[in-house]
Amino acid sequence: MQLGAMQDWSLRVTRFIDHAAREHGGREIVSRWADGSESRTTWAGIRHDAMRMAQKLAKLGIKPGDRVATLAMNHHRHLVTWYGAVGVGGVLHTINPRLFDEQLDYIANHAEDRVMLFDAAFAPIVERMKPRWKTIEHYVCFDSSDPAEHFEDWIATEDGKGEWADGDERDPCMLCYTSGTTGNPKGVLYEHRSTVLHAMTAMTPQVFGMDCRTVALPIVPMFHAASWGLPWAGAAAGAKFVYSAVNEASVLCELMEREKVTTSAGVPTVWLSLLQHIDAQGKDIPADLHTVVCGGSAMPRAMIQRFMKAGRRVAHAWGMTETSPIGTTGTETSNWDELSFDEQVTIKAMQGRVPFGVELRCVDLDDYSKVLPRDGKSSGALQVRGPWVVGRYFKAENPATDADNWFDTGDVAVLHPDGTLQLTDRTKDVIKSGGEWISSVELENAAIGFPGVAEAAAIGVYHPRWDERPLLVVVKKPGADVCPDALREYLGTHVAKWWLPDAVAFVDEIPHTGTGKISKKDLRDQFRDWQWSA
Amino acid sequence: MQLGAMQDWSLRVTRFIDHAAREHGGREIVSRWADGSESRTTWAGIRHDAMRMAQKLAKLGIKPGDRVATLAMNHHRHLVTWYGAVGVGGVLHTINPRLFDEQLDYIANHAEDRVMLFDAAFAPIVERMKPRWKTIEHYVCFDSSDPAEHFEDWIATEDGKGEWADGDERDPCMLCYTSGTTGNPKGVLYEHRSTVLHAMTAMTPQVFGMDCRTVALPIVPMFHAASWGLPWAGAAAGAKFVYSAVNEASVLCELMEREKVTTSAGVPTVWLSLLQHIDAQGKDIPADLHTVVCGGSAMPRAMIQRFMKAGRRVAHAWGMTETSPIGTTGTETSNWDELSFDEQVTIKAMQGRVPFGVELRCVDLDDYSKVLPRDGKSSGALQVRGPWVVGRYFKAENPATDADNWFDTGDVAVLHPDGTLQLTDRTKDVIKSGGEWISSVELENAAIGFPGVAEAAAIGVYHPRWDERPLLVVVKKPGADVCPDALREYLGTHVAKWWLPDAVAFVDEIPHTGTGKISKKDLRDQFRDWQWSA
């Protein structure tokens, strides 16, 4: 017997909803549906419905560990489903409806989903995929009784007076697949424990800084990297949620203003369209919005400046499905007030620093056994480890990490002496020329600043002498004319001479993945037979 | 084999110092010593010294689980000791030097401490107690080489290049005894896991709201309830610490101003003396101090008003050694901005709400099986449970909780519908008259408002008819005259008629415990033979 003891208390995600319902039961959850209608419930209401859903799932024979899938936008019934699925001991599997059919096929079958809850808007996908989805036994529709049973009718048979399934804190609670930018999406099986630790971290000031006064509008979809963990952290904090099933800037702005949204999180493109809308309407950034979290891809400097000038707090975050997803956040440094505005923007334009729990290192791209110094110069393969980092992919036989738990992110980065992460590329996209590395991302960032360039992507193409040389693929703005030599000359003022692309290829469209990232994989296929002119 | 997995990552407190040294290595730790001298080190320096101390302890044969005691004020070498003791796998035991000799005797022997590190200021205690402390083999002095080996010389033999002892996350890391207000102090054995979860919670905005910009001056001593967990949370956040080995208001103010302290925590009496000093000097509250955390006993309304009027954030906290100690914090409610100033003060004057993890309930004082409603009226015995709440006291054979993990706090409280805790008394002090309960604390709070009353304590004394009736024990202000009838009349405007003390006894001094709380136990002994006049 130990000499004394603290209490046994398993880290289970159902504790979030119990806490929210008990301590913040009246705090609202607002949903704005695709048809423009709105509904309001509370944390107590969410818990009651989630319990009814868990009871329903139990009756259908859903057992601990079974996967319950969703194909849906952000709204309170989706939130209910998060807690209902884990409440029966199941594993919530949020599927990205923007994926291509082959991916949707692969993912749902690979996950062996048994139940599928979906938005009426995605009924066509369901109709199309049904014959290919071999394991799904039950279909439920969130917002209509036409394509399948209506969610509210489905849970109406239950009384909400059950108990959550109990189990080990290392049990799985959620399954998320990666975006599939570099290949087939990979499944990451989050555990109760990892999710609780991640949510506790998400509440700290370095990350979202949430408490019961927070009014959060997560633009990031609930199907993308666990909505950055917000549905869990928001319950733990007792925050109010404002959900929108559409991502139109006008709707988001209206909701932010009316519901006094304080905190929002999304990828750069949605923030961009929000700012464009505001400008077009001659409006201001919503008054109460004090924390702007942005990640998924790099936040442009101009956007950072814009928000900071308006007195808003920018948290530029890096993460990935494999890190639950919080990896780093670009919040303020300890000497913040002594920095000039430009210096502050420069820091925010990088991907920030780790919270307690996460550890980073960079290793040499040519020799992974060589750990690089944090000197703000050496760029290498970024590796990460920590309590909410993947250990082994779903159904994988081998660990996703080395023996010391280092997970290779597939990102290329520089680490600064104070630990600040600066992402420069992906290992699959970085271009190797004569044994030296060229960042495709830096070339693209520079190119986008040239008049007439709408979108640009740099890829490495085989070169008989240098092994690979950069090819810049460019989409011109409508009606614009772009002179390749002038563009190269302009690039020369931003990057080293030997980085300059040997050629510029103009295309009508650059291929994108289901989540809207540039698909370099497809682009490389497209230009596989490219011949450099002599 | 599970289908997938997140990483194994044990919740060990040594991770805090690794994180702080790696990610915030240059962040300063300032110490102001008793003799007025100052020293400055960094988180990297703390880690290096702690590692040297762990190496030293290992050489002395200190094994995992062994207790390493301190008898010291706040300074960076004390902080080094926290991490050095746990670094070898040992259990840090911080002893309160203000305890009485019998308690010091009892505690150190009960803990079976093997090493004692102490401040030169407490050398007399060490000299006096040495013959009675049977298990201590090594004495080390923090700030002098006279009474024992100097700490710096002691660790100077080591190179700091070792590794922390590893172990289970449920291993103990720290031993704290309660203040001994109601009896002999009881030992609470904190675990690595409970301490990590507690610290992660301490960083959230609802509690201390700490990140790397925080400059914390913990007035609460490192020997009192684990200094409210700040030495752990501060490292996890990468905060700067400013320590003072003396609690003189002038010194604290000067440090707060010069070092730009943002966050400070202490019991009401120190905040009171700080405010008195400021008034006497015609100064302002230090400019950067934005978060004032106060707990240990109730924070007076006037003090709350004062800080709030000055635009500072008040976090009135309730906790106990048995809860690590964070139980509740009186931070802002979700409707904060809609409240009047007075309503805000009223909320802050209560003890606040639980963060995620902690759960509270009140049970009937006469029938503990009856759970009371959260109605803002029913007062009862306060019970608590959660991951950082005691399960079994040090060396106790029986659990400190019931079968459902409820720990009885010994406090009497009312819970409001929104979960706000309002402490009214201690179960041992509440007075039972004719089957009904009278709050001794409310009587005292009222009495203290009467002119001429310096200090007041209400105790229940045997009464042939009512079982117990309140006796008010009063210390008059120097030279003042207090008329018992006028005092009773005044009390009648604050509490129910049947609560009025049947008699007022004037004394020169009210007995206090080693930590400065009124000792009702001693007072009851003193008035055991009190005879009510007919």
Ligand SMILES: Nc1ncnc2c1ncn2[C@@H]1O[C@H](COP(=O)(O)OP(=O)(O)OP(=O)(O)O)[C@@H](O)[C@H]1O
């Ligand atoms: N702030 C950021 N700046 C730049 N890139 C980012 C940022 N945040 C995330 N990323 C990129 O997004 C990646 C994580 O995305 P996600 O997990 O959604 O799938 P993916 O990596 O795009 O797809 P797959 O792993 O299937 O190829 C990171 O590895 C990184 O390349």
Ligand SMILES: Nc1ncnc2c1ncn2[C@@H]1O[C@H](COP(=O)(O)OP(=O)(O)OP(=O)(O)O)[C@@H](O)[C@H]1O
């Ligand atoms: N904000 C507060 N307002 C009123 N009382 C408080 C507050 N915070 C703490 N307390 C009191 O302090 C107690 C915890 O103190 P601590 O653990 O230091 O030992 P103690 O209870 O005084 O001593 P012992 O348990 O040995 O009798 C609580 O149980 C409560 O009575």
Ligand SMILES: [Mg+2]
């Ligand atoms: Mg990826």
Ligand SMILES: [Mg+2]
């Ligand atoms: Mg106590």
